[in-house]
Amino acid sequence: MGQRLRKRISNILLRVTVVSSICFGLLPFYYNKQQQRFVSSKPLLIYKTCINVTFFILMTFLLSLFIEFDDAFGAGDPLAELLNRLTIYISFGDVLITWWINWTSRQRLQQLFNEFASIEIDYLYRYKYFTDECATFDYYVFWKVFATLLQNLSFFYSTTVTNNHGWLFIIFMFLLALLTNIIFHVSTHFFLAVLFTYRFIWVLNRRLASMAGNEVSSSRLRVLSIEIDNIAYIYTRLIRLCAHYTRIHQYQLLLLFGSMTLCNIEVLFYVRLLWSGKVNELNAFNVFAILQIVVVNILDFWLTITICEQALVTSQKTVEILRGFNENPKYLIDVERSLEGFAIICSNTKLRFNLCGLFDINHSSGLNFLLTMILYLIYLIQYYHENL
């Protein structure tokens, strides 16, 4: 699709995300045009507090109410029930922690946004055209929004599939959807942060590549070294920033991944139960109704994983571009110095998304997650082998 259209849509989507997360009381601050930075406002803060309180009351109500419901599948199987309970509790805990962290670290969040804004102001506004060229950014935004929508859809779909339609149940499900959307929003925030980092590094790479490529006149060499210093500085700021927002989001992400994995295991196991004819109704429709949950979950999960991988790969490309500078012999000594400084920075401080120091987010650990999931599935199936 056309570049401008793409840009516009993605911008709209971003704005919608910010607004909705403000509505959910996740961000007590808004973007101030003339100051060009995010400023916190008293009414928003008050709004955030009261909406959080209401949500909290809601959740306690839900939790007390949830105890009445037996497991959603009615498989009548103790283990499946246990799994189900576990999943629900973990996601509730996730919501709780999300609120807590949001409340304690709202200043830090604000700094985060401001830092992004200031990096934009400091350096990148000069290269608007590069920024517009970065198509991956927009596509990933689309994907993420699409995945979130799918999550909601699948949620409601699976509620409609289950047969008991008491009004209580409906309300319950709606409120539950509200709560789950909070988690989705937080994961979206992390996703967008990584995405912005990715775009910044991408633009830096483009700029570096163009510098390395074309022959510079000896008059511009001094400017060149200054700019390289600038880029190096921006790079360090980006890496530090990334470490920071990873630290803010780590627990929520950990719990999110955990609940996702559990949910998938549970669902797949339930499919296995269906297959074994333990539950009487088995038709394609039913199987689809179950499987779509897994698909959507994995899609969402994998989006998060793969954007991190993208950012990592892009930051590794920087060094290769720096190698490209070797080909040009006639730089001044100070250009060489700043290049070497940048290279050493790259080798010293690498980009990484580390969750609680337990593991990094990249493709290999994503693979680990999926394999662990399959593994536990096998374990369950084997455990129930004799009564399947």
Place this chain on the structure above:
Amino acid sequence: MAHQTVQPILVHFGTLFTFCKLLGLYPHDLQAFRGIHTLQSSKIGTAIVVVTMLAVVVLYNLLIYFFSSEDHDLKASQSTLTFVIGIFLTYIGLGMMITDQLSALRNQSKTGELYERIRAVDEQLLKENVYVDISKTAKNILLMIVLTVVSELIILISTYITLVDLTDWKSILWLFSCFPTLYNSLDKIWFANTLSALKQRFFVINTALEDMVESHERLKRWTENGGDGGGQIFRRPSIANVSIDPSLEYLYKELTHMEAVKAYNMARNKISPIAHSLNSFGDALETPKKPYKYTSQPPTFNMVYESELNKDIEKVEEKLNNLCQLHDEICEIGKLVNELWSYPILVLMAYGFLIFTAQLYFLYCATQGQAIPSLFRSAKSATITTIFLSYTAGKCIYLIYLSWKTSLESKRTGICLHKCGVVADNNLLYEIVNHLSLKLLNHSVDFSACGFFTLDMETLYGVSGGITSYLIILIQFNLAAQQAKDASNAAETNYNTMLTTEAGNTTALMDYFTTTFMPYAQTDLY
């Protein structure tokens, strides 16, 4: 010429070499070794080695054949797993010995060259007036040989007396059960000592660098204590620090509100403290002059206290360059050593892993009163097993530990180099140090078994984890097999079978889960 001054390290390998010749392990020329202490390939030696190898193989097979006559009932009585493991493991020792000797034959020429290069390095070091003390090598070798022989004999004799029926004349063949491990140990003694020689060279280089640091610090200290002028120059910084501290604290408070993403637009509201602290720094400005004084001092100090780092920069650069080149040369030799012994090391590690697991498994079987393969009869008594295992494990772990230490030692060189740079605070020297430390970062000596896994302690950790988990798997297979046997006898025990097999699954799976997380070789694959 330096040939007289340095004595080749092979002089100390004399006992080992003769012993190996006696057993027909190494093909090199005896006269040449005796005469000029070099390893030269020789046809006769090769022939001898081949003959001994064939003889040992034949006798070992005889032994297996004779003792496996007791095993006929084993396949019937035991789970096939035990049988297969037994057959497989019986030949690993033999394979190990054959690998050693074949690689020894293959590397005949290269081995001599290796020691030649070590001698060349020694000469170079002597040119840098660094003397390498290799007198301890002979003692180490002797100690290792004695340890090996003693433990082999203990295992052999105790097993022979307690567990083999002496009435049968064929039981003499049991003697040959110890040959493969003995040969292997001797070969590994060569490896270990060559490695430790390299380690010593690295160590010598590091000490040379540190001596430079030492002397320079002594010089500094002398100039600080002696010389009245030094006195108040040195009282200055402390006063300066005191005057700085409050402003530091203030700034600290300013900064610590925000950590990683800190101080974006702070410049405005921090102008005053910075300015204040700056002029408080201003009077501390005499401090920097201090080390210049000594480094750029005319050699009046050098008469009193000698420091190479103060000499004209070319000499220092020359010396550092030479040391780095020597370091690189030793790294190359290390690579060569690693490449010469790569297959034997790999086989040894595999042998250690398998034998360790198998011996423990058979020990378990023996305690359960099940029949075990006849060649593993040493597993019937716990003490012999302990000795045997400690002997094998000692062999493997010592090699791993040694290579780990060696690579650590080689990495320390860069550290010492930087010490030099930091102590003699001198800009020219900084440039040299940058250049050389960049080079040192690229000198890599890492000992790996055919590139499959590097020999360091992490591997040890992973391997021990692997041993435990595989032991558990084996044991629960064994339990399952026993259960199945009982089940075939009595129908009502099916329930237990079920339980066991489930147990099997869970353990195996969870074990797989752990190995996923363990720093084991296969981690990356998942």
Place this chain on the structure above:
Amino acid sequence: MHKQVPFVVRFHTRLFQIIGCCDVSWQTQPREKRLAEQRLVAWTVLVLLIYSFVFINTFVHPSAFLFTSESFGYFVDALKVCIAYVTVAIIYAETVLRRHALQHFWQRYALLNPASNQQVESTKIDWRSQLRAYHRFLYVFYGITVFDLILEIIYYVMRAKDDHMLQFLLMFTPYTYMIHLRNMQIIFHIVIINHELVKLRHDIGLLAEYTRFTRSTMPFVGFEDFVRQKLAEKQLIYQHIYEMCDYFQQALGISTIAVLLMTYVRLVVDAYFTLYSFHTKTHPEYIENLLLLPAYLEIPALLLTSQKCMNEVKFIAFELHNIRSSVDNSLISIQIQNFSLQILHQKIRIDGLGISALDGKMLVSIVGSITTYMVFFIQFMPKFKNL
């Protein structure tokens, strides 16, 4: 050396000397120093003798102390006691043999905080600042210890009469406390190193601030030179810290691994006994099983502390690269390059004996394997009868 050490450090070192796992004395005169060291060593050996006597006594009549009603249980229990004894022996042996490394450690420490002859009133502030500096260690140490004591008391109050468990505990608890204290000592040293690193990072951060500030306004003459000089001093400090870390590993490396292993084995074995009690009795008393809750905290405390310490270096690199030099002066950039190369060479990596870096990944692997063995036990519980 005595006066420049803050009182928190002094107090705890005294404590560790009392339990006999710290054999360095801070006397400045060589004679007194030697005497004190001899006394400490003698004390250590005495304690070790006591422990070994207890150990032998345990195995002389096992039925009094150990769990003998079932073969596998007996095996596991004996394993636990043996490893505990071996660990304690290793700890004391290391204390005696590696005391010189520890000595060097403290000497470096003294180099890093020189005797500042400040007036008396500043020490008032010292109190709070020190407490803040070492708060992590203090929380961990007193938190776990007090928690453990409370549990012990509760158990002692609520235990059933003529309990076989009590005898066992009387025998075993000293071991656990010994190992706990050693663990705390290790954490203590790590925290000290960490504190030095934080100070260094903060100073470099200040330098970075100044340079950024001088971007906007003209600095005084010779500012660049001054910054370069400061950097050189910081390099010296970093090298001292690295040596501290190195000596720390020499002095406590083996016992780090030993303590980890011992705690691990204890957790696994006690998990087995918990499951066993759940498997045999219908209503087991939980309080026995509560006793090993503190042990669950030991490993994360150690691993996470060391991970924090290792991460500190990354931030130092950040701060370092924030120092901007004006373009025409290449001296500072050379210096920065040298510093970062030094950081590359002198890695501060805490790994006991190079086995594995003590960080979150190790934590994950340990937790994973503990779950493995617990599941193994669950599944095999009925089979151990005929084993």
Place this chain on the structure above:
Amino acid sequence: MSSNKVKPSPIQRHHNGLNQFLRQPPTHNSIFKDMRITLCVLKATGLLPIYEEVSSYEVGPPTKPKIYYSFFIRGVVQTFTLFNLYNLVTPGSTGQLFYSYSDTDNVNKWIEYLLCMLSHSATVIICGRNSKLFIKILNEILKVDEDVFDRFRETLKNKCGFSLKYIVGICICQWYLIVLRVLAVKDTLNVNSYIFLFIYAVQNGMATIFIVFTAALLRILKMRFAHINTTLKGYTYSEQHKLRRIPGRDRDVITMDSFPEESLFIYRLHNKLLRIYRSINDCCSLILVAYMGYAFYTITTTTYNLFVQITTQRLSFNVLQTCFVWLAMHTCVLALLSKNCGQATDEANGTSQVLARVYGASKDHQNIVDKFLTKSIKQEVQFTAYGFFIIDNSTLFKIFSAVTTYLVILIQFKQLEDSKMEDDWSKL
């Protein structure tokens, strides 16, 4: 110093390079000399575009009809795949292929077929998408060759002879497997099964052959990198010492004076090669993941079958042969792949190590060296399979240590089934 370890110093290479040049001007570019047949096969099966050879050092994009031809071939192959898939999901048609003893084995076989289709279609689709990229890679390699020729007057040789052998071996294996399979089935097969088997073999072959092609590309890169390193070796201190020792040689070629422009050229070359390496990795990584997953699964199940065969008393040689053929084929291909990846990576990372041995006397020489070294601290390139795991020498080892673990799981499934059977019998 030992002289027999180092490679021939640049002087000799210059000379014989010159001789070659005098003997015959390079008419044909050396890539296509020894892997012509591989390329032909790949072109014929539509995996590679059928490009034109514009000049001896350039290939052009394919003409329209050839593009259509490749499209057509791919479409046909994919339809056959669909046919297979249909056969697979409808149990009746090829039911007699699953002859095996137990439930588990059948499921394994089924999954194996599925994985094979997956990897094959992944290969076809990705190749179809990246056809331009492949041409670009070839062109860049040729460009490198041209530069090297212009500079050193020598055509680099790339030992890709192995590819042909491997392809022949693979084809033989496939036919042999078909025969074995047909013999294994008791009753007469219907046509569906024959077609099924044939397509299965074709899929296998193509997927595997593409892997061989990747390995060949990596080998080519490895040769280039090795050439760079040997050229640089001429400037290392040891070589310089040797030259100083040996009298009566013309120094002008080899002394450090020629170092700056030589190093410049070499840096340029190295960057180009790294770019090629990266792009090969990007093209092939998904294919590699798919294939390695498939090969891993096949090896596991085959080993499992072998285990069952050995432990159970009834030994059928047919199955034994099948197992051995499978094992041999996949293990060899995996070993080839990992070996070549490892070699290429080592050579690529070795450049900095060789350069670290260059001790320039003057400052600017040192700066030239530093310029490269600073940019390669802790920046080793890696050949990753889509970021999932690194492919190098140790991959084979890892795969086999994973195979053992999975083997255990399979064996326990078998135990479960046996116990279950016993249970049912005891119930009857």
